[in-house]
Amino acid sequence: MPDAPPPVIQVTNLHKSFGAQAVVRDVSFAVAAGETLVLLGPSGCGKTTLLKLLNRLIEPDGGTVEINGCDVRQQPPAQLRRGIGYVIQQVGLLPHYTVAENIAVVPKLLGHAPAAIAARTAALLTRLHLPPERYAGQLPQQLSGGQQQRVGLARALAADPPIILMDEPFGALDPITRASIRREFRELDELKRKTVVLVTHDVTEAFELADRIMLLEAGQIQQLGTPRELLFRPANGFVRRFFTAERLALQLRTLTLSDVFAEEEANKLLLEVHNPSLAAQNTLPLSSSTTNSAHTEGSAVNNPEVRVNNQTGSPAILSASKQEVTSKTSSAADFTAATTVQQALETLTGPNAPLASFGVPQLMAAFGEALQREEYAWKR
Amino acid sequence: METLSALFTFWHEQAGKLGEQTLQHIGLTAGSLLLGVLLGVPLGIWLSRRPRWAPAVLGLAGVLQTVPSIALLGVLIPLLGIGWQPAIFALFLYSLLPIIRNTFEGIRGVPPAVVEAARGLGLTDGQVLRKVELPLALPVLMAGIRTATVINVGVATLAAYVAAGGLGEFIFGGIALNNPVMILAGALPAAGLALVFDALLGGVQKLSTRRLGQVGAALLVSLPLLGGLYLLPRATGKLLAGFSPEFVGRADGLPGLTKAYGLTHLPNVVLAPTLVYEAARNAHVDVIDGYSTDGRIRAYGLRVLRDDRRAFPPYFAVPVVRPALLREHPELAPVLAKLDDQISDSVMTNLNYQADYLHQDPKAIAEAFLKRRGLWKAPRPAVAGAPVVRLGSKIFAEQYILAELYANLIRGNTDLAVQTKTGLGGTTICFEALRHGEIDMYPEYTGTGLLVLLQPKPTVVDSLGGRPAAVLGYVRQEFRRRFGLEWLAPLGFNNTYALLMRGQQAHELGIVSVSDLGGYLQK
Numbered sequence: 001m002p003d004a005p006p007p008v009i010q011v012t013n014l015h016k017s018f019g020a021q022a023v024v025r026d027v028s029f030a031v032a033a034g035e036t037l038v039l040l041g042p043s044g045c046g047k048t049t050l051l052k053l054l055n056r057l058i059e060p061d062g063g064t065v066e067i068n069g070c071d072v073r074q075q076p077p078a079q080l081r082r083g084i085g086y087v088i089q090q091v092g093l094l095p096h097y098t099v100a101e102n103i104a105v106v107p108k109l110l111g112h113a114p115a116a117i118a119a120r121t122a123a124l125l126t127r128l129h130l131p132p133e134r135y136a137g138q139l140p141q142q143l144s145g146g147q148q149q150r151v152g153l154a155r156a157l158a159a160d161p162p163i164i165l166m167d168e169p170f171g172a173l174d175p176i177t178r179a180s181i182r183r184e185f186r187e188l189d190e191l192k193r194k195t196v197v198l199v200t201h202d203v204t205e206a207f208e209l210a211d212r213i214m215l216l217e218a219g220q221i222q223q224l225g226t227p228r229e230l231l232f233r234p235a236n237g238f239v240r241r242f243f244t245a246e247r248l249a250l251q252l253r254t255l256t257l258s259d260v261f262a263e264e265e266a267n268k269l270l271l272e273v274h275n276p277s278l279a280a281q282n283t284l285p286l287s288s289s290t291t292n293s294a295h296t297e298g299s300a301v302n303n304p305e306v307r308v309n310n311q312t313g314s315p316a317i318l319s320a321s322k323q324e325v326t327s328k329t330s331s332a333a334d335f336t337a338a339t340t341v342q343q344a345l346e347t348l349t350g351p352n353a354p355l356a357s358f359g360v361p362q363l364m365a366a367f368g369e370a371l372q373r374e375e376y377a378w379k380r
Numbered sequence: 381m382e383t384l385s386a387l388f389t390f391w392h393e394q395a396g397k398l399g400e401q402t403l404q405h406i407g408l409t410a411g412s413l414l415l416g417v418l419l420g421v422p423l424g425i426w427l428s429r430r431p432r433w434a435p436a437v438l439g440l441a442g443v444l445q446t447v448p449s450i451a452l453l454g455v456l457i458p459l460l461g462i463g464w465q466p467a468i469f470a471l472f473l474y475s476l477l478p479i480i481r482n483t484f485e486g487i488r489g490v491p492p493a494v495v496e497a498a499r500g501l502g503l504t505d506g507q508v509l510r511k512v513e514l515p516l517a518l519p520v521l522m523a524g525i526r527t528a529t530v531i532n533v534g535v536a537t538l539a540a541y542v543a544a545g546g547l548g549e550f551i552f553g554g555i556a557l558n559n560p561v562m563i564l565a566g567a568l569p570a571a572g573l574a575l576v577f578d579a580l581l582g583g584v585q586k587l588s589t590r591r592l593g594q595v596g597a598a599l600l601v602s603l604p605l606l607g608g609l610y611l612l613p614r615a616t617g618k619l620l621a622g623f624s625p626e627f628v629g630r631a632d633g634l635p636g637l638t639k640a641y642g643l644t645h646l647p648n649v650v651l652a653p654t655l656v657y658e659a660a661r662n663a664h665v666d667v668i669d670g671y672s673t674d675g676r677i678r679a680y681g682l683r684v685l686r687d688d689r690r691a692f693p694p695y696f697a698v699p700v701v702r703p704a705l706l707r708e709h710p711e712l713a714p715v716l717a718k719l720d721d722q723i724s725d726s727v728m729t730n731l732n733y734q735a736d737y738l739h740q741d742p743k744a745i746a747e748a749f750l751k752r753r754g755l756w757k758a759p760r761p762a763v764a765g766a767p768v769v770r771l772g773s774k775i776f777a778e779q780y781i782l783a784e785l786y787a788n789l790i791r792g793n794t795d796l797a798v799q800t801k802t803g804l805g806g807t808t809i810c811f812e813a814l815r816h817g818e819i820d821m822y823p824e825y826t827g828t829g830l831l832v833l834l835q836p837k838p839t840v841v842d843s844l845g846g847r848p849a850a851v852l853g854y855v856r857q858e859f860r861r862r863f864g865l866e867w868l869a870p871l872g873f874n875n876t877y878a879l880l881m882r883g884q885q886a887h888e889l890g891i892v893s894v895s896d897l898g899g900y901l902q903k
Contacts, residue, residue, distance in 0.1 A: 026515075035617025055500060057496070057499060057500060076504075078499075078502045078503060078504040078507075080500065080502070081499070081501060082502030083501035086497065086500030086501060088493060088496060088497055089493075089502065090491070090493030090497075091493070092491070092493040092495075092496055092498070092500075093494070094494060094497075094498065094511075094512060095491075095494065095516065095589075096515050096516060096588075096590060105498075105501050105503070106501050106502060109501075109502055109503065141520055152497075155501070156501075165500075172588075179424035294834045327604070348726070374513070
C-alpha cells in the first residue's frame with residue numbers, strides 16, 4: 001500500500017526464548033499512528049514479553065523492532081523509554097514520591113522547565129478527575145487502586161509521548177472500577193491521538209478498546225485483525241474457541257443496527273425515532289451491494305472503515321471509529337446506524353423506552369438473521 | 381548504695397580518663413562503622429544484582445560474626461600489631477554482616493513493579509538504584525547499621541585488650557582486680573552509649589523515606605568526624621608504656637609506682653596481659669609491666685628495671701598448706717622443705733622460659749630441675765589405698781611447674797599418692813579451694829596473700845614497708861588466726877611486679893632502675 005502512511009511501530013520476525021522455551025516466535029506486525037492494538041491471549045502466551053520487547057525492557061534474540069522507522073537498538077534503552085509511555089498492572093508508582101512528583105518523573109528526566117512540568121501535571125490530574133489541589137501532594141499509598149491507576153496513566157502521558165504501552169492496566173481493579181476507568185481512558189482525548197499497544201487477557205476489554213486485536217498463543221500470532229474479523233472470521237480453531245464463552249455477548253456488542261437491518265429499513269427506522277437534524281449528522285456511508293458473495297477483507301489492516309457485503313444484499317456498515325459509537329450513551333431516541341445491538345437492547349428494555357418502529361422481538365430476530373449471514377459467509 | 385557512691389567517687393576521680401575512654405570508644409565504633417558502610421553497602425548492592433552469590437558472601441560474613449571476638453583479635457595481632465588497627469578491623473568485620481545483609485534484603489524488598497515501572501519510564505540503571513532502590517531500601521539498611529552499631533559498641537570494649545583504649549580499660553581492670561565498682565565504671569557508660577546510639581538510630585529509622593535520605597547522608601558524613609575523636613591529641617612523651625588492666629588498677633601497681641617514683645610524662649595504653657610482652661618486643665610500646673620471673677623476659681631480651689624504692693610489694697612464693705595435712709603425715713614436712721630457698725629469680729625465669737617459650741612440659745621441666753639439683757628420686761610404687769595429697773595451682777606455667785616439683789618430691793620420698801589440680805583459675809579460686817579442704821596445698825605469693833586475700837588497712841600495709849620478712853610474718857600470722865592455714869618457708873624467688881624495657885633500649889638510654897627511668901622522663 002504505497003499511499004499508506006509509514007507505521008509507527010514495525011516489528012519484524014521477532015523472536016525471544018527464555019532458556020529452552022520460546023516465548024515469542026517469529027512475530028511480525030505493524031501499528032499505524034493513532035491506532036490501538038490489543039495483544040490478547042491466555043496467560044503465558046507471550047503477550048507481555050512481546051510488549052516489553054517494544055521498549056527494550058527485554059532484548060530480543062532475533063528480529064527487529066522499529067519505531068518511526070528507526071531500529072530501537074540504535075538508542076540507549078533509557079532514552080528510548082522516555083519517549084514511550086508505559087503503564088503496568090501493578091501501577092508501580094514510586095511510593096516515596098508524591099502524586100505530582102510521580103507524574104513529573106519523565107519530564108524531569110527530559111529536562112523540562114519546572115513551571116511547565118507543574119502546569120502539565122495539574123492539567124493531567126484535572127483531566128483524570130483528581131483535583132490537583134487535593135491530590136498533587138498525596139503519597140500513592142493514600143490513593144485507592146483506581147486513583148493510583150489514573151496517576152499511573154498521567155505519569156505515562158506526562159511527557160506527551162506519541163506511543164503508550166500498557167500491560168493489563170486495569171487488571172488489578174475490581175470490575176466496577178475497571179469499567180468506569182476504562183470508559184475514562186477511552187474518552188480521554190490525550191489517548192485518542194496516541195498509538196497504543198495494550199496487553200490484556202480480558203476479551204471484553206479487548207473488544208471495547210481495540211482498533212485491532214492480535215490474538216497470541218504459545219508465542220505465535222493466531223490472528224491479527226479487527227474485533228469483528230476475529231469474531232466472525234476466525235482464522236483457526238483456536239481463535240474460534242477462544243471466544244466461545246463470550247461469543248454472544250461479543251456479537252451483541254459488535255453488530256450494529258445497520259448490520260442487522262436492511263438499508264432502507266434501517267434508514268426508515270432510524271429516521272422515525274430520530275430528530276432529523278441529528279440523523280443527518282449521523283448519516284454514515286451506507287453502501288449497498290447486490291452481490292451475494294462475501295469478500296475477504298485483506299485491506300482491513302490499513303483501512304479502519306471497512307465495508308462488508310453480506311449475502312442477502314442488505315447493506316452493512318462497519319464503523320471502526322468506535323469512539324464515536326461507544327461514546328454515545330444510549331439515551332432514548334438515540335439510535336443511529338452505528339448503534340450496537342447491545343445498546344439498542346438496553347435502550348428498548350430501559351425505563352425510557354423510545355417509541356421505535358421495532359421492538360425487542362424484531363431486533364432479536366434481525367440479530368439472529370445477521371448472525372446466520374455472518375456464519376454462512378465464514379463457512380464459504 | 382555503697383557501690384553507687386563508690387562508683388561516683390571513682391568516676392569523679394577518673395573523670396579525665398573516663399572522658400578520654402568514652403571518646404575513644406565512640407571513635408572506634410564510628411571508624412569501624414564507616415568502613416563497614418563503605419564496604420558493606422556496595423557489597424550488598426552488588427549481591428542484589430547477583431543474588432547467586434548471596435549465600436556465599438552472607439555465609440562468610442556470618443562465619444566472621446561467629447568468631448569469638450577475643451579469638452579474632454588474637455588472629456589479627458600478628459597481622460596488624462596492637463593498637464587501633466586490629467580493633468577497628470575486628471569491629472569492621474563484625475559490622476559487615478548486618479550491613480551487607482540489610483542492604484541486600486532492603487533492595488530485594490523493593491516491589492519489582494516499582495522497579496519495572498521506573499525502568500519503563502526511562503530511568504537508567506544508576507537512576508533506578510539512586511532514586512528508587514536505595515531510598516526504598518533505606519529503612520532496612522538503617523536497621524542494619526543500627527544493629528551493627530550496637531554490636532560494635534559492645535565489642536569495642538575488647539579494644540582495651542589490644543591497646544586501643546575505650547571503656548574496656550576500666551572493665552578489664554575491674555575484672556582483673558575483682559572490683560565490681562571498676563567494672564561498672566566502664567560497663568555502664570558502654571551500655572549507655574549503646575542505648576543512646578540505638579535510640580538515636582531508631583529515631584532516624586522512623587523518619588519518612590525522604591528525610592531518611594538526608595539524615596542518612598548526614599550520618600555518613602558524621603561518621604569520619606566521630607571516628608576522628610579517636611585521634612584527638614593525647615598526652616605524648618618520650619616513651620610509651622603498655623600496661624595490663626590489673627596493673628593499672630591495683631594500688632600496688634601503677635598508682636603505687638607513680639607515688640613512689642613520681643613518674644610523670646609516661647603516657648600509657650592498656651592491653652591484654654598476654655600481649656604486653658609482645659608489644660614491648662615489637663617496640664609498639666617501650667615500658668611494660670610484667671612479673672619478675674616471667675619466661676618471656678629472657679625470651680624477648682627484656683630487662684627488669686630494679687625497683688630501687690621498693691614500690692612493688694614482695695611477692696615471694698611460699699607453699700600454703702592445711703595444717704591437718706602435716707599433722708596426719710609428719711613425713712611430708714621435710715620433703716616439702718627440700719625446695720626451701722632453692723629457686724632464685726633467674727632460675728625461675730629460666731624454668732618459665734622453658735615452659736612459656738620452649739613449650740616444654742611442666743612435668744619434664746620439674747624433673748630436669750630436680751635432677752640437676754640432685755633432688756630427684758624415682759616415684760615409689762603406688763600403694764593401694766594410700767592417702768592422697770591434693771596439690772592445687774593457679775592457671776599459669778610457674779604454678780604448674782611448682783606443683784609438678786612438689787608432686788615429684790612427694791611421690792619419690794613418701795608412700796603418699798598425689799593428685800594435682802592444676803589450672804584452678806585465679807587466686808580466689810585456689811584460696812577458696814584450700815580453705816574448704818578441696819585441695820591440701822598450693823603455692824601462693826606473700827604480696828597476693830597480703831593485698832588480695834587479707835586486704836588490711838593501708839596503714840598496716842605501710843607499716844610493713846614492703847620488707848619481705850615483715851610481710852611474710854604478717855600473712856603467716858593472719859592466715860593462722862583467720863583461716864587456720866599455714867604458710868611454709870619461701871622458695872626463694874620474688875615474683876613481683878616489675879617494669880620491663882627492651883634490653884637494648886634500656887642499655888642505650890642508660891636505664892637500670894625505675895629511678896633512672898623517672899629521671900630520663902623528667903629530662
